[in-house]
Amino acid sequence: MPRIAVIGAGLMGHGIAQVFALAGHDVSIYDSVATNLDSAKDRIRGNLRDLGDDQSAVDRVRATADLADAVREADYVVEAVLEDLPLKQELFGEIERHVRPQTILASNTSVIPITKIMEGLRGHTSGYAVPQYIVDAPGGGGKIPVSPNYLLSMSDHKIILRNYEGYVTSYEEPTDYLPSDAAKFKGEKRPEPGQTGVSGLLEGNQMFIKPEGFDETHDRHGIQHRLKDEKKWQPLGIGSGAPRAETRSVSETAPDGQASELLDAKE
Numbered sequence: 191m192p193r194i195a196v197i198g199a200g201l202m203g204h205g206i207a208q209v210f211a212l213a214g215h216d217v218s219i220y221d222s223v224a225t226n227l228d229s230a231k232d233r234i235r236g237n238l239r240d241l242g243d244d245q246s247a248v249d250r251v252r253a254t255a256d257l258a259d260a261v262r263e264a265d266y267v268v269e270a271v272l273e274d275l276p277l278k279q280e281l282f283g284e285i286e287r288h289v290r291p292q293t294i295l296a297s298n299t300s301v302i303p304i305t306k307i308m309e310g311l312r313g314h315t316s317g318y319a320v321p322q323y324i325v326d327a328p329g330g331g332g333k334i335p336v337s338p339n340y341l342l343s344m345s346d347h348k349i350i351l352r353n354y355e356g357y358v359t360s361y362e363e364p365t366d367y368l369p370s371d372a373a374k375f376k377g378e379k380r381p382e383p384g385q386t387g388v389s390g391l392l393e394g395n396q397m398f399i400k401p402e403g404f405d406e407t408h409d410r411h412g413i414q415h416r417l418k419d420e421k422k423w424q425p426l427g428i429g430s431g432a433p434r435a436e437t438r439s440v441s442e443t444a445p446d447g448q449a450s451e452l453l454d455a456k457e
């Protein structure tokens with residue numbers, strides 16, 4: 191039976207918890223205001239009594255003042271906090287740090303577009319149903335829409351993308367594309383050693399730039415992300431990756447991780 195977490199124990203939140211508990215689910219409920227949290231179970235019990243429903247259902251509801259504790263084991267998290275976009279966005283940003291990747295996140299919003307609330311989460315847990323042209327960022331930066339807001343720079347064989355968090359990654363073009371002089375990188379190089387920035391990505395010195403705390407935020411409870419497996423990403427011209435001068439077919443350089451497996455099998 192899926193475990194439920196309800197965030198916000200107000201008018202809607204305690205009612206949502208009640209319905210799930212009555213259906214037999216274990217429910218955790220969290221609220222940032224102690225008095226609202228403390229009264230939630232009494233309100234649910236009162237509702238069940240008034241409706242003539244089984245009052246023991248309230249025993250399946252666990253109130254907690256710790257958000258991480260509320261969502262950690264949940265299969266389905268639904269928020270019912272105030273109708274405030276920044277509040278909901280910030281809340282889901284925090285929830286995302288504690289839930290498992292497959293947990294369903296839902297909102298009880300009245301009028302805020304759901305895509306606005308979830309915008310910051312897109313790319314890491316939304317699967318393949320993203321209605322945009324996207325690429326999987328090498329190194330586990332999630333899916334990045336290939337559109338002007340996310341495209342930092344490009345050379346004749348490589349593009350530099352940034353996701354909404356500031357994770358910057360390089361993406362190598364297949365070698366049999368025709369290079370275009372119009373797309374040469376014209377940015378400034380940084381003079382300090384070790385501070386090559388975007389130009390360093392273009393030159394192949396490194397493959398991505400991660401914002402501070404990125405690995406902690408995206409730790410998957412010890413589970414290996416398929417795009418963080420170094421065997422999957424031997425980038426062209428970086429480290430032990432073969433230099434660009436070597437000719438490879440498009441399929442061998444495909445950015446979905448399949449290509450490296452192909453190479454591994456050959457080697």
Ligand SMILES: NC(=O)c1ccc[n+]([C@@H]2O[C@H](COP(=O)([O-])OP(=O)(O)OC[C@H]3O[C@@H](n4cnc5c(N)ncnc54)[C@H](O)[C@@H]3O)[C@@H](O)[C@H]2O)c1
Nearest residue numbers: 198199200201202203221222223226270271272273299300
């Ligand atoms: N009331 C309705 O008829 C109704 C109907 C449909 C949808 N909604 C939507 O449901 C949501 C909740 O509405 P409501 O009427 O239950 O509001 P409410 O004011 O009764 O409850 C909101 C609860 O959220 C809590 N809260 C605020 N910030 C929080 C945070 N950061 N973390 C955890 N809890 C926090 C508050 O302490 C409060 O208990 C809103 O988005 C609203 O638009 C309401």
